[in-house]
Amino acid sequence: MPVPARTAALAAIHPIQVVTRRTGLSADVIRVWEKRYGVVTPVRSAGGRRLYSDADIERLRLLAHATLSGGTIGRLAALSPEALAALIAPADASTGAVTGIDAARPAHEAVRRPSPVPGGTAMTAARDHLDTSLAAITRFDGVALDLLLRRAAIALSAEAFLDALVVPLTERIAAHVRDGTLRPAHRHLAHAVLRRVLDHVTTTATPPLPSRDVVVTTPSGQGQELGALLAAAAAAADGWRVTYMGPGLPAEDIVETVERIGARALVLSLGAAPGDRVIPRELRRLRALLPGDVAVLLEGAGAEVHRSVTAEIRAAAPRDLAEMREQLRALADGSDDVPTSDGTAAAAAPGRGRGRR
Template identity: 30%
Template sequence: MKNNIKYPIKAVSDLTGLTEHVIRAWEKRYNLVIPDRTETNRRLYSKDDVEKLSLLSKASKSGYSIGVISNYSLEQLNQLFGEKEPYIKKEEITATDTTIDNVIENCISFVKILDKKAFEHELYSAQIKFSQPILIEKIITPLIERIGDLWKSGEIRIMHEHISTTIIRKFLTQIIDANLVDTNAPKIIIATPKGQLHELGALIVGVVASSDGWDVTYIGPDLPGEEIAAAIEKINPKVVALSIVYPSDDVLLDKEMLKISRLISSDTVVLAGGRSVLSYENILRKMNVKIISDLNEFRDQLALARLT
């Protein structure tokens, strides 16, 4: 599948070292890049846009006039600095355990010192360097688990866990919004049921679905069954995906799931996954909810749903 990942202007600013004001000014004055626009008129930049702006930033700091080199190609810009290969493509990078661990450890270090900007920059840099499957499955998912374990062990405070959740939530949401899908793409609703407050797993599922060409509607965490059912009735998705992470012993979850099953069409495929999903296996299977053990199985279920 063609890589359609786009980057919001804040991410581009972090990655290039240019302020958002300078990026906008250069666009207007020199027509350097032409970003896509969302329905709300937010700028979205391609990988090549980010690279070009990074090189122009470097050239400007080296004394070059932007007006003179504004029409240079990526290859020409790289030649200014004696680089034969203008760009290391994601597929050319070997994602060794060491490089992945470095990203995770850097993120954790930034969380501990509450360096929000450095944490965000590390995530956006990883998005540039690694393919999306590696980014999500080898970096983001283990990072979330590590942060949760550190909080449980008392090595970090609640505030550390909250700020990391806020940053990762924003990062994942931007990936979902930036993945371009066809107007006739199959639809999926993603949520967490009432009482399930942890939403990062749901957002990870949203990233995977959007990268596989699904039109994702994420309606949020901790939603009553009737609200999920109302969204299903309005959107009429092929698939509903529910994330169940914590707690694992909520006696009210059975009732919430029953509400959903009674209010939606039997044609709607309902998937459930997450760290605590097996704790509710009996009730989920009675309602014909398909339990997902990992992201590969989730992708398989999406592929099957496309055929129905």
């Protein structure tokens, strides 16, 4: 195996506690795996303490994921990193993306993925994270929440993190604020942290190499950006190169962004704002200005509210993140059609070029 020439990455300097955080394994397990199966061979400090390299950590994390999928460590321990990755990839491709981030190492290869279902274990794991996160919010501990979420993003797959943790978390927060268990200030704090973490997930999960481009934003008049960030993170974890533009973009600027980037898809996040007059107008203007072959996805509660306009501008309206993923994938698989919620094919006027420079 070729040795990467990155000094920082080579440095084997992480004490076991860091490995604990980044792999989700207990220190005991890490040690016993080393002793019984020789999964890694960390160097030792002068005082005899184990010092792990990023590569060690990466391998441990791969193993941890692989065992979650059912294999026994005794057998997996002998496998090469490639074999491990191959084993995990079919079950959970997003791992590759998120993994690449922290370990700064593995390639961004397998972006394809068949079965989206993370599995029952991931759900229960996510529930734990959910409870601890809520506890942190309750005691108004933003730092702890930040840490917990980042850790969860690593421990869980990107998909599980978003679907089984972030989404339920925001819903629970909203519910608690409604029934008075939490104050609005709690929600603000949580949202501030969530924005930060989601932004982080998005940028780190975004594949560096040229790939399918998608622009994510919120139309003019929409201030709520959590949904947009969620969509951005989901798209990024799914192998799209995301350009996130923040909330409240006028139609002209959206169009210009899409054209300059040459994006194939545009995801707009719409909060529920019944009776809103601005949004429908912006959406119509958007479709008029937008190249015909750019697919438009309306994410969030607002898509339901403005359903007639949604149909009118030939936009897809995924019900949730899972549906959005499917539609994005359909888009990526070469078909220019995005299935709309009611089944009609949306978008795609392949004849008209988009006139890129």
